[in-house]
Amino acid sequence: MKIVTPDAMRKIEDEYINGYGMDSFALMETAVISIMKHVNIKDRNIVVVCGFGNNAGDALGVARHLIVLHKIVKIFICSNGRELSRDCIKNMNILYKMNASIEFIRKTEDLNSLNKSISESDVVIDGLFGTGLSRQLDTYYTDIIKSINTYSKYVLSIDIPSGMNGENGYIMGECVKANKTVALQFYKKCFFCDKAKNYTGDVVVESLGIPKEISEKYDEKVYTSDEITDKILPKRNKYSHKGTFGRTTIAAGSEKYTGAAYIAAQAAVKTGAGLVTLATSKEQVPIMQSKLAEAMICDYEDKYFVEIIKKSNVVACGPGLDSNDSSLKIVEEVITNSECPIVFDADAINVLSAHKELLFGRKEKNIVLTPHPGEMARFCGCSIEDVNNKRIEIAKNTAIETNCIIVLKGYNTVITDGEKIFINTTGSSAMASGGMGDCLTGIVTGLISQGLDPFKASVLGVYIHGFIGDSLSKQMYSVTATDIINKISLYLKEFES
Numbered sequence: 001m002k003i004v005t006p007d008a009m010r011k012i013e014d015e016y017i018n019g020y021g022m023d024s025f026a027l028m029e030t031a032v033i034s035i036m037k038h039v040n041i042k043d044r045n046i047v048v049v050c051g052f053g054n055n056a057g058d059a060l061g062v063a064r065h066l067i068v069l070h071k072i073v074k075i076f077i078c079s080n081g082r083e084l085s086r087d088c089i090k091n092m093n094i095l096y097k098m099n100a101s102i103e104f105i106r107k108t109e110d111l112n113s114l115n116k117s118i119s120e121s122d123v124v125i126d127g128l129f130g131t132g133l134s135r136q137l138d139t140y141y142t143d144i145i146k147s148i149n150t151y152s153k154y155v156l157s158i159d160i161p162s163g164m165n166g167e168n169g170y171i172m173g174e175c176v177k178a179n180k181t182v183a184l185q186f187y188k189k190c191f192f193c194d195k196a197k198n199y200t201g202d203v204v205v206e207s208l209g210i211p212k213e214i215s216e217k218y219d220e221k222v223y224t225s226d227e228i229t230d231k232i233l234p235k236r237n238k239y240s241h242k243g244t245f246g247r248t249t250i251a252a253g254s255e256k257y258t259g260a261a262y263i264a265a266q267a268a269v270k271t272g273a274g275l276v277t278l279a280t281s282k283e284q285v286p287i288m289q290s291k292l293a294e295a296m297i298c299d300y301e302d303k304y305f306v307e308i309i310k311k312s313n314v315v316a317c318g319p320g321l322d323s324n325d326s327s328l329k330i331v332e333e334v335i336t337n338s339e340c341p342i343v344f345d346a347d348a349i350n351v352l353s354a355h356k357e358l359l360f361g362r363k364e365k366n367i368v369l370t371p372h373p374g375e376m377a378r379f380c381g382c383s384i385e386d387v388n389n390k391r392i393e394i395a396k397n398t399a400i401e402t403n404c405i406i407v408l409k410g411y412n413t414v415i416t417d418g419e420k421i422f423i424n425t426t427g428s429s430a431m432a433s434g435g436m437g438d439c440l441t442g443i444v445t446g447l448i449s450q451g452l453d454p455f456k457a458s459v460l461g462v463y464i465h466g467f468i469g470d471s472l473s474k475q476m477y478s479v480t481a482t483d484i485i486n487k488i489s490l491y492l493k494e495f496e497s
Ligand SMILES: NC(=O)C1=CN([C@@H]2O[C@H](COP(=O)(O)OP(=O)(O)OC[C@H]3O[C@@H](n4cnc5c(N)ncnc54)[C@H](OP(=O)(O)O)[C@@H]3O)[C@@H](O)[C@H]2O)[C@@H](O)CC1
Pocket: 009, 010, 012, 013, 027, 028, 031, 051, 052, 053, 054, 055, 056, 057, 058, 085, 128, 129, 130, 131, 132, 133, 134, 135, 136, 137, 138, 141, 158, 159, 160, 172, 184, 185, 208
């Protein structure tokens, strides 16, 4: 699904109303009806907190429907003297005719009534600000938001939790902590920023029926990954043989780290890569030979290592490497001897941070870097906090700068080729365990090996990795990389075209 900025949303709405002749109040009523689906019919006492724009207009429409359903509804308008939007006034006038309870919050003392009503309510409908919030809130508004957060039992936010900047997720002084956010028509970009989940609660998107040709015109090329993950895995032809599914080399492991190489190689095997060779350190060879039944093993010093890279359809490099000179040599060998796609992970990315020039001058955009925020920060020369605050921008700029595909891991992994951006929606903290990144590298590599282009393989690989984790975590308290590996081929069936 598409993800939009407030600016794009405004343009889409404007074109629909002013270009196509859609009635703005009818559009607001569509929003109202879709928000109503998320109000628990058992709730009796409802407080509706409104600002003065169209977010408030939506909230007033919701209030009207709730009154019709015989709910006890208290409406608070928090406009701080500002004139209400046209459609907001329309809804308010209908409410006056219906003898609805409407109070204006004008001064600090008025907050007492708001606090009391909220504490007696089952649910608060938050219609203070939506996509229109553009600057820091003053104390008039931060006090109202504090009241909601202090006294409410349950909050349903309309479009965006009030106080969150729809573009970058910044908290503009204070922000409503919603239990659920009903986003209108599209996900808003802010939902995928660091810590947004603490404020949005569960997010649901409700369609307003805006025609696709309008939204495509203002496409900012940011999507959730389910936009392309459905049925993109090619069907396995019954006449295929192991060569059909590609030759994969995994350059992983060092004297120091053992498990990562095994996990990455085994994940590639289980994803369906045809012929997998693990190149590893000399000390690891006998151990890996006994552990990996379906992969061939060689060591980095072997002359076979370069030969196999040259013959490969995809190479993965990095899991369990060390960040020393011998790792640099391995990374150089991988890059200089291959035209095929490469997936660089872990210490290979750390090595490349100091040797970005190795990434330049490739004919095709077929290198995938899969950093976690720490590796991304090192690669970009910024702090982890910077990365977390601007995940989408940093991933995109790095993709443009390096001509690589970037998979910035973490909650809502960002996958971008510098043009399109996909944000992953699968996976959870149940998967926060060692080896998960190595497993992901193996899955992405295994998908590329079978002919998927590196960008699609990255989007699908991240999605499947989290999807399996989510499914397993319904029955398991924590999920390990081995749990995922054991289930990959079973779950991949669901993604077959
Ligand atoms: N898109 C769609 O298709 C549909 C959208 N709909 C709904 O409309 C919502 C957007 O409505 P909106 O544009 O009227 O803005 P809203 O969020 O109500 O804010 C109100 C005003 O606040 C102001 N303001 C900004 N910062 C401020 C601050 N710090 N402190 C004080 N004031 C501040 C700013 O005005 P300014 O002061 O800049 O003139 C702004 O205009 C959207 O989220 C959705 O719920 C649906 O009805 C139907 C279809």
